[in-house]
Amino acid sequence: MAPVDSFFELVQNRRSIYTLSKESTIPDSRVEEIVKEAIKWAPSTFNVQSTRAVVLLKGEHDKLWSIVKKHMDQVPLEEGQKNYMAGRIKGWNASYGTVMWFEDQDALHDLGEKHPMTKPLLTEWSDHSSGINQYIAWTALEAEGLGANLQHFNFHPGITAEVLSTFSLPESWKLKAQLVFGKPTGGPDGEKTFEPLEKRVIVKT
Ligand SMILES: Cc1cc2nc3c(=O)[nH]c(=O)nc-3n(C[C@H](O)[C@H](O)[C@H](O)COP(=O)(O)O)c2cc1C
Structure with missing residues (x-):
């Protein structure tokens, strides 16, 4: 098999x-190692x-999902959506851990000062980079037998503020996503479907 x-x-x-x-399929130290490698x-x-x-484990993971629940309970949603959201939050809370992803705005600011030409695109590029980091960790955790799903409770200013204060994180860290993981008790929601590659990839020679 080729690499x-x-x-x-x-x-x-x-x-x-x-x-x-x-539950987890691997020791906590291995989760830490994977996130560090990513x-x-x-x-x-x-x-x-x-x-x-x-990386949030045990009580710290639970803390995050009670913060999300507290704020999402205040968001006006119709009954069906409210029940759906409550069920999803219960599921995330019942998982083993969460990796929260941030982008350090101070580091990006310093880069912008050093290379002014990059300033207008730094936010976009930092989002690209954050996604790459998340993807490596997601793929690696699942290679170790864990299951994971990616969430984005960064749209709610109350959640992002309380996350920083609860976990004593620097103000310059901008929350981007949460990767929830645990031992899978089932598979993916369904077979993955694919758009035709012919319309998605163009090769010119
Ligand atoms: C940038 C990005 C944002 C996503 N946001 C969410 C999300 O907020 N909640 C969620 O449940 N899944 C989210 N997903 C997961 C996608 O819905 C999922 O990757 C897609 O349906 C394909 O399924 P697969 O991950 O099983 O391949 C996100 C995925 C990506 C790449």
């Missing part, structure tokens, strides 16, 4: 898994390395 085949095997193995338990090797604009991650 790229084993890479794509891991790529194909990564799916969004929502049925997760409060952060270390992921590419970033001018190698700025602005991605930050916080």
Whole structure:
């Protein structure tokens, strides 16, 4: 098997898994190692390395999802949506851990000062880079038998503010996403469907 085949095997193995338990398939130290490897090797604009991650386990994971629940309970939603959201939050809370992803705005600011031409695009590039970091960790955790799903409770200013204060994080860290993980109790929601590659990839020679 060519090395790229084993890479794509891991790529194909990564799916969004929502049925997760409060158990892990690997020691906490291995989760930490995986997140550190992802952060270390992921590419970033001018190698700025602005991605930050916080791994929440046990009571700390529970704390995050009670913050999300508290704020989401205040959001006016119709009955069906409210019940749906409550069920989803219960599921995230019942998972083993969460990796919270941030982008350090101070690091990006310094890069902008050093290379003024990059300033208008730094936010976009930092989002690209954050996604790459998240993807590596997501794929690696699932390669270790865990399931994971990616959430975005960064749209709510109350949640982002309380996350920073509860976990004593710097104000310059901008919350981007939450990767929830745990031992899978089921598979992905369904077969993955694909748009025709012919319309998505163009090769010109
Ligand atoms: C940038 C990005 C944002 C996403 N946001 C969410 C999200 O907020 N909540 C969620 O449940 N899934 C989210 N997903 C997961 C996608 O819905 C999922 O990756 C897609 O349906 C394909 O399924 P798969 O992950 O099993 O391949 C996100 C994925 C990406 C790449």
